[in-house]
Amino acid sequence: MQNVSRFRLSLLAGATLFALSAMPALAQDQTATTTSAQADGNDQGGLGEIIVTAQRRETNLQQTPISISVLSTEALQDRHVQSLFNLADGTVPSLRVATFEARQSALTIGIRGIVPYDQNQTARDGGVSVYIDGVALGKTQGLNAALFDIERIEVLKGPQGTLFGRNTEGGALSMVTKAPTGEFGARMTAGIGNYGSRNADIHLDLPAFFNIALKFDGVYQHQDPTVKDPLAGSVGWNYYDRKGGRAAARWTPFEGLTADFSYDYAKDENTPQFSQLINYNPNNYTVGTYTPAGGTIGTTLYLPGTATACGGTITAAQAAAGRLPCVAPLAPAVGVHPERQKVADVGVPQQPSVDITHGFTSNLKYKVAPGLELRSITAWRGVSTDQWDNSGGPERSTYAPNANFSRYSLSFLKQHQFSQEFQAVGSFDQFDFVLGAYYFTEHATEYAATPLSNLWNADGTAYTIRSPIVTGTVTSANSGYQPYAASCVNTLAATVPQFTNSCQFITRASKAWDHNYSAFGNLTFSPEGTGLHFTAGGRFTKDKRHGALYVVNNAVQGFTFENSISRFDPMFNIAYDATQDVHLYAKYSTGFRAGGANDRSQSFNAFGPESVKSYEIGAKMDFFDHHARFNIAGYIMDRSNTQFDFDLFDTAATITLPNGTAVPNPTNGAHIEQTQNAGNTKIRGIEADLTVKPTAGLTLSASYAYTYWKAPSAVNPFTGGLPQQLYIVYTPKNAASGAIDYVLPLTIANGANLRLHLDANYASSQYSFQLEPTKTDPSFVVNGRIALADIKMNDSAQVTLSLWARNLFDNTYIYRRSNANSSPVYNYNGATLVSTNYGGILGDYANFNPPRTFGAEASVKF
Template sequence: MTNTHSTGLRAAAFLLMTGASLPALAQAGPAQPPQEATTAGTPAADEEIASDQAPRTNADGLEEIVVTATKQVTNLQRTPIAISVASAQALEDRSVQSLLDLGDGSIPGLRVATFEARQSAVTIGIRGIVPLDANQPAREQGVGVYLDGVYLGRQQGLGAALLDIERIEVLKGPQGTLFGRNTSGGAVSMITKAPTGRFGLRASIGAGNYSAVNGNIHLDLPAIGPFSFKLDAAADYRDGITENPLPGQKDFGYYDRKGFQAKMRFKPSADFVADFAFDAGKDKNTPFYSQLINFNPNGYPVGTLTGSLPSSQVRPLPPLVQIVPDRVQKVADIGVPQRPSVDKTRGVSANLRWNVADWLELRSISAYRDVSVDQWDNVGGAHRPPVFSPNGLFSRYSLSYLEQNQYSQEFQAVGRLADQLDYVFGVYWFREKAFEEAATPSSLRWNADGTAYTVVDPCTGSGGFGSLPGCRSIDRGSRVTSSSRAVFGQATWTPPGMEKLHLTVGGRYTNDKKDGVLYLFNNQPSRCPPTLTTAPLCTLDLDTNRFNPLVTVAYEPTRSINLYAKYATGYRSGGASSRSVTYREFGPEDVKSYEIGAKTEWFDRRLRVNAAAYIMDRTGSQVDFSTVVSTGGTSTRNTLDTINAPGTTKIRGLEVDFIARVTDNLQLSGAYAYTYTKVPDTADPQRPGSPLVPVFIVFTPRNVANGAIDYELPLAWNNAKLRFHMDGNYNQGTQSFAEYATKNDSSFVVNARLALADIAFGNNLFTLAAWSRNLFNEQYIYRRDPSTSLPNPTTGAVNGVTGEYANFGTPRTYGLELSVKL
């Protein structure tokens, strides 16, 4: 496990370097003339945001940041919402190539982690609203993820390569009024750069350790009449970080991402803009290695390796199995069949904006998206299947194939009346279809004494079944159709003669419907009740109505201080667990949030300090209970039941961030987030009649702190600049599972980048950069599973115990990058 003392020393040293305050994601840059953010959402204003790549600053102060969190174009400091913004420069400084790279905690309050150890699905949480099981077609995320205003319905595919992101807005707290269902924790809004209508070419190529190579190209074409075009492509490749010793098989922690995007802007007049976009991505990856970190940590009686074993004894580990408790294994002890998972994403959208009058703009956002994930996960080797058996099968291959498609349509009316009333009204429609089939065949067989193993036939070697398509015994197969309809509105009123006071009132009415069926369970038609073979299939039929209000009062005693108090609500849709033998249905969860905040600027806008404190009460909390159970012999499978916890879950928090332009060349930034969570004790559905047990919110550190240094030094050579960036990110340990108090490691991860930037050769600008993520090679467990160290939850038997297994964070990566701008 991580060295806590060493971590603390590194964190203390770094925080002293940054001024001991903790990063709002911003960067130092050259001073630019001041530009006031537009408050009404006009086509011209939106185009300005999409095409502007320079920081907005005054002569000596900090850049002005514009956001669209209220569906209008506003100044971040004058928007009464807790928001973190990651600019394109900030993402580059941290070498962020996908959302997974934000898992180091560089945006406090935002939690990003893999589902299980898989890169094929991403768990995203904000303020303690964190989903666990992503492989559930009838389950929703609690944080909405948007791409250019289009909601992305599944967690699958979120690890794809990012394509020319201009900024990422992280909206914290319930966003149920303007963004709708499944934003009870907040929203992550990714905005890509729009066509400029002027020729431009930006490209980069890089290489790093673990045989990493990456490149991207962004081409803007000259306008042809009212039409402008833009093309983007990106490719990121890295070998695995843990070697798989089985010849011909993929290593663990590998990825090969490719993405493409084409955009067209049609602008026949100053009052009308139509943006059309197409994007496609393919992400091949393998999970991070799950390694055994201890054996029989609870000290149960140990029996013999071979021969019969009573239920009261633990079998010793076979000789080939290694225990590595404190670092990422460079080479796995057991080589396993491991094919790459393949994620494919695709989407088309049309975004139309018509400025009908000075007081009214009409908008339409139409989109179709689909995703498919062919999951191959064999990271456990001998570790996850919990028992050795002479000549027995092991190495459970977790296979899943998921497909999803969605259509969405949103209409908005946006504007301002008499310089006193800003308003947004709209209607929204969404329809989604998804299905998933999963299988867990074994892929290896022990010899009699655990000193060797063989690879079984991939079609028939696991009890007559195997891993290949067409050869699988389907553990579960489910499909679901979801639809959502909503009408919403929000208005901000500034009373006459009281320009410092702003009152915002809004509401959204939503109707959700969800129909699903578990058509296969253990390779047989599912039956409810399962004891009757003639019973009907297990089905889901939900029809939910919600009204989510919002009230905000903001007061600006000066132009540099914005104080606000906010009441907001949100909810996450209900569904059903396809891992449950009865397709267990669970209802929606609801959140009420009370928040106060302050956004301030000082010393002629050279220092910006923002703070927010909140109380969130969540009812109907969707709580997961998971376990590994035997299905006969040495075969095992994961089961999961999701229920609505009784009572009220309490979430309390404080968030503070700052940016300081110390000199014209030096900028310091930092942030701190405190999150307290308490879920009422809940009955474990897998242990009927048992006492209530504590449950926990996963992947939510109590304390998160980080800081960043950005320094820029002009050079007397071809107008070049020397740019230095370093950020440090501390995260306290968290739980990985709702039902276990066992925590992951705390961590302190430092990233750095040194660039010789904007070297002018003719009309071209070149940049050469060296970068590193996890510069000090911090070794920490981000996901720890104690389930295979505990007795069977139903029988109390310990003969399935081995120990805890875990996944470590990515070790140090580094590389060089060359970019050009024509």
């Protein structure tokens, strides 16, 4: 195996070096080139210039010596991208987007194999930061909100620890909105589609007055569920209803000073993707019966046709005595569905989760001299999420007569953040520089409950919905599925006033604070006449975080954590302009993901930061008189102290204390998760991009990403010290995308254009759980749009009519799959196997990609 690994690394390095040496056209990976042609569709010349701000200054993408992909307004429109989740089809091969668990209310975003598993908590972060107009968003909740008037999305690949700071070890996703123009202009769009979808947006620019320009944006997006819920009054799955508004002002009181202010507010109501059972008892264990021979139906499993008990929890002594394992039968009301379902077998309560995001930003730029600009970015932002996730139903829990089922995962999170950044950006002689200081603080609180919302009848042919009205003392058995009731007593009330009127069994409640201070700088030296550019940069960071887990399983606790680190992240870059159109570079950089604590550990298990070192070489080239670009980059990344999550669904009825006394297990039936710094991870990759504009109006583009990774094996704290292989999630070995764009001027149609777009996106199978060797399906998604654009109605108005389709061929694939319910659960006390539980064996469950959606739009601009 060691020789195989060395061969793979040698092959990777050799392929990259060969490409760089054999093809002078080589260039850095960037899907951005797919957008330049669209912006330049009617141009008789070549591919247009793309401007980015990845180095905190405006630069030409082809001359920026880092790996970037860019999606312009036109690219987002052609792909009908309404939220970041629409990028999950693989539009940018190195960028991976998926739901956290099944829910749409939080997204998992990764770049180059740095993909978080469970950062959806008060004291945890991801390894890829998302920015809006230069402001980092502290939490992944709310990331799937409707996009406002986006000018471009920049995907910065590889560690960005110098200029962007912590939690950018994989890269950064930076969204830039359109600024006020100071001239009157309006754009309005309305559309309808299948699954009851409808959308509308309006963008209004007002003429400047007293050097103040104003701009207003409004957006509305709706889609009915794609999987229906048989329960009357419930919403169904893969539903969303998004609305929001944004106001922006640009003040230019005198030459050199630009002051931008903006406020945005958005509300996103959504339901999770549906989790369905795709097989039953795949390991072919004996299927038991709840009725013993000659007896009546009960709750104990028996070997079919006998009175011999089997299955369930089998202790070591029972196993030695010959007790046989068997699994629960499949409830008659539940079916096995290897293909995407349209209607669930069993109805469960499912109401929309509600995400509210809001924020105010002040961005000041003052050009004090021709070679120096001072900047200030001040921002207050917040997000609140009321999560209602009942995606599993009976597909993730086994059947038992008269038993509760269907875990309703409820979470109520609030987060507020403040950030302040100062920058000095300038040039003198042969030097360019960026200097800055940054401060960030946030406060997050969350509490969660996981009641069971349904109740089987005696034979599994029917079910009832549990009453939301709780009387008496709140317990895990009677908590119902609604948050409040008129008559109940929660034992937390005496010490935690927050839950005085709560009729929920609170599984956890936590709060956390974070403070980050940093200073950074970048200096580029370009000796005149050499074509060389030497860049050195660094960032010093002080990161302090603390918090408390004050409720566990409806009991007051006092678990706290506190950690503080100081570190320095350097960056070195050597770039060479071989010709006017050929640019080569080599880069070394580091980055880190902050440490924190896991509130699902039931003790606020703390862990330290992870860090990455990256070595990258790349090149960029325009050739054939700017009618073609071929870009390539190769990188090696070594990640230290990798944060991995270990989890367990605890089925042990009792635990043994150190003195040998057996007591009831306080976490029986709970999901427990611990995070550890589990070891080192190796990630290697090649990214390539080709864009060709053979004739006026026609642009062909293709992008490819190869990612090799090797994760460590680590000791699982729940399996008595046994090592376990770990996996990186949502990282395919091979991913590719391609697009065809054609613009045909229609002289007979008063200056209109016929615009055709078709893109195809592929990813090989990948892991979706850190502890499971089960892989998802390969994916292949085609999107398309045809538009009659820019029809002149009069001297000031133009109309565009379009038809669009996402997943045009209705391809079905599994993007998230688990076999956790297909094998026994082993319960340990230290290194001793106490019991083996077969009662939870059901089968693999999965989430499928969204089905084909299509629609029509009409837009007008003045």
